[in-house]
Amino acid sequence: MLSTAFNWIIAHPTEFNRALGQHLLMSAVSMVFALIISLPLAVLIVNRSNLAFGVINIINALRTIPSLAILAIMMPLLGIGLWPSIVALTVLAMPPILLNAYVGLRDVDPDAVEAALGMGMNRGQVLRKIRIPLAAPAMFAGARTAAVQVLAGATLAPFIGGGGLGDFIAVGISMMDMSRLLVGAVPIALLALGTEFGLGLVEKIFFSERNTA
């Protein structure tokens, strides 16, 4: 069955590449949007506890809504196609990025902040030179979790007309065609695993010295 699936990919390279491209494109665009929205938001709320309380609660409530529902509800709101999926995936990616960045920024060693203030840095400088660099590992870990979630969420995009590798799974289920099922499932699984371990490696290389210190 696996070899049938592999042969299908060889025989239909354009179809496969298009789906793979769509999958990667919508995941990447959503990740960029989620980062652009979440990181500044985390910086904004870290020194304003009232605001933080509200935002964190909204985000936590958002997390309990299943990804399928978030994707599905975009269809009546925004129609079908790639954009509704991108919006939904952005919403999916925000909680881990925002929560990790917020906790990372908040839990920076107060001694370090005080030392910086003592050296005459103003609030903006403390943020840029102390808080953000020290919170970078937590931010990265959040982005890694989000990336894997987005890739998984993108699998559900075909059900709202968003395309991607999940298309093959949808077709495979409706035709009960096992090899077509695998054409979607195996690359998706490999993609998610590759992202998880690849980004894990990057995390280790860039942030390990700071973690041990």
Added chain:
Amino acid sequence: MEATWQHLLLSVSSVLIGLVIALVLGILCARRPKLYSIVLTITGIIFVIPSLALFALLIPLLGLGFKPALVGLSSYCLLILLRNVVTGLRGVPAEVLDAADGMGYNGWQRLTRIELPLALPLIVSGIRIALVTVIGIATVAAFIDGGGLGTIILMGIDQSYPEKILVGGILTALLATFFDLVLGQAEKAMVRWR
């Protein structure tokens, strides 16, 4: 209503199956770091595979319906449950274990009377996280005829009926929040009782 029950049945039974496996593995691994890291890697790999892909991989083996959904969801919660079981068992202080040995407990007695009760709060916290995660993912089971609240969401997509999508999504969210709160309280009560 029926879909809600189905959803609940699917989620709770997957977590229970996962728990039994995680307990066995956890007890085996708690004092064997090498075995633990192997098992952790395997369960970690399962956890990373997107739910729909995992279900799709199970269809050739198990067909459509409740069974592959159950297997898929149980394997999902393994990582969460296992981590908490092992952390809980490892957290039992060495003096307590020595005292149990000194009182003449054999391995099984020590496990059931000392180690598991002391690890219980962490195990319950694992069950809470696993159940909340599985309740969310179980919506995807509708694609493989596993039933549950995802069926309502799918119907909403097919009939372009946004209210159905909202009902399915909100009921799932409420279910997850409810169990989060209840098991969170149970956890607190257990710690206080100690």
